[in-house]
Amino acid sequence: MWKSGFKWMFLIIGTTIGAGYASGRELWEFFGHGSGLAIVLFVIFFSISCFVIMSISYRKKSTEYRPVLKVIVGEKLSPVYDVMIFLYLFTTTVVMLSGSGATGQAFNLPYWVGILFIAITLVVLFSKDITGLLSINQVILPILIIGLLYVLLTFTFDQKLHLFSHWHEQFNWASAFPFTALNILPLIAVLGAVGNKMASKKEIWIASIGSGLTLGVVTYVYNNSLIQISEQILVYEIPLFAILSNYPFYMVLFMTILLWFAIFTTAASGVLGLTTRLNGYFKLPFWLLVVLILATMIPLTTFGFSTLIGILYPLYGLLNLYVLTRLLLFPLWDKKKTN
Template identity: 30%
Template sequence: METKNSISSYKIATAYIGTIVGAGFASGQEVLQFFGVFGIWGLIGIILITGMFAVFGYGIMKVAKKIKADSHLPVIREVSGAKIGYLIDIVITAFLYGAVVTMAAGMGAIFLEEFNLSQTLGSAVLLGLTLVTVLFGIKGVLSTLSVVVPILMLTVLTISVASIATNWGTLMGNLSWTATEQAPVPFWPMSALIYTSYNIVIAIAVLAPLGLMASDENMKKGAILSGIGLGMGAGIITAAILANVPQVLTVEVPMLLIAGQVSPLLRVFYTVALIAGVYTTAVACLYGFGARVISPESVNFKYLVVGASVIAFFLSGVGFSSLVGILFPAVGYAGLLLLGSLTYTMLKGYQVNFSQYFNLWRLPGVGYRKLLTGNEKEQNKRRRNKN
């Protein structure tokens, strides 16, 4: 039975998945660059991330529960130490701002590819609305994230399944296709690891408090459900992308092209959902970035977010696909510090007592003979019996 201090595995899974599947994921560009370009090997890479999301998600919640952490900062410091923990916190803050820039570029791409309007206009409109919302009405928008994201993902998965069904023969023929020269991370197992890494860097802020509120059994089940859900979602989108290559390589928002091939009406619905997803993601990230740098109650908070928005406008000119290919891998490589520390911490919790074997190395002569030939007394007894 669920109590005040015990949340269900389902709630853990929905919170975990909801943190990771945002507008970048739903656009298809993120999945294309990290998995689609590797063909069938990308699908195998998705099997790897399924396991890694489950293992690392559970590990974070387990550590949080052990040290009774109510935020991600104590967890990071527990597994990485103060200095590395501080560095990882900087990476998280930088990624939040980078996400604002990426969403601005993404809105520019939507304006160009869907409405045939200027990318600059799209970026300016998004950042203007985002800034106004952060300064005057963020609470209502943040609450809509829990509604917008599920609708967006349901739409994306519906489009993907429909595209796979109508292009099954093409999908089977394209499994051997690759475009690794366009991959931001050139080796598919490493691409899967980097993808997991940068997503865990963001998800830890949600996973740590969950660990304090859930039982160990629910943490395990929730982590496993999350891994399966994220893996299935990425796998379905990757399959849809492979059913539409190489056409999807020529656009900034692959799912827009795929949606249009399935149904013009579905494309319109997807566009509306994607715009809402990009907007709410940008609002959450801009507010999160500002709040980590300075208190939202401070008079300087508004100057910070205004300045950050202006700079983001100019940076968004780099382009959506380019930003996904630069920012996400960079954060992923930096996040390996966290994954490495977390792996070490988790392994310490499952130590096997090898001391009985290591003691042999302290007695070179007798030790090696025991290891290789068994007990010396038994050896002498066998020799006497033989004689």
């Protein structure tokens, strides 16, 4: 039970902590000053949403996201959100590929080298179906979370920052809604693809609460650090490197590797959602479908990492607010429907 619960927890975190999140760019788009309460609300909303999505997936024993989506938004709107999820997964995976290119540039590698490297690694990962993704998440994610917290807390102590000094300002609480909404759509796609692999309700509780609390702690500490370097963020494509600017090269190297792992796990989750959705239409080997999807994405990475995040993420966050509302109120209208 605990092992399975942590397996799904790491899948959720791996889907959420991507290039935008781990680099700090996504957090700065939504949070910043006066966001302590917003982050607490995000933890609550996110945990509830994960629990509802997983419960529906478990009930439906789903192998792709459409049956879950129909329950959440209804028969009439499900085709609309089906297209939106597909476009979301496609464009955010493009962002991950672009993020890999930007990460490579930190070591003076050409932009396209970082993109090709992650594309080839994704094909290798999915050469053995989805089991490779679940296995690698359980190794990568604990290292990523511990490493990220280590760097952020080191920065906090070195700069003598107070973790709760900004609690008197809570004017940005409403940002919890679009930020949670932004991260929900890929979870429907990914968790909807593994409903037939869930064994009990207990592992759903572990995964939903554990992922919400873990992401909440990391988000709060990260946001607190970003506030201190707010004037430098405009200069950096990846805000995390502004935090690391005064640290030795080995720490920069360590965090760059972790950042790439974050990009990789989210790209893998996006590809999982896309391939399980298209699998019914194209009778192709799983790995070949991955190759074809990635081949269509690579030309779009020329738009740049921060540009893609700045335009797409806030837009998706607003469009997904209806889905978030349905998830948060699900126990009420589902009970009414069954009576």
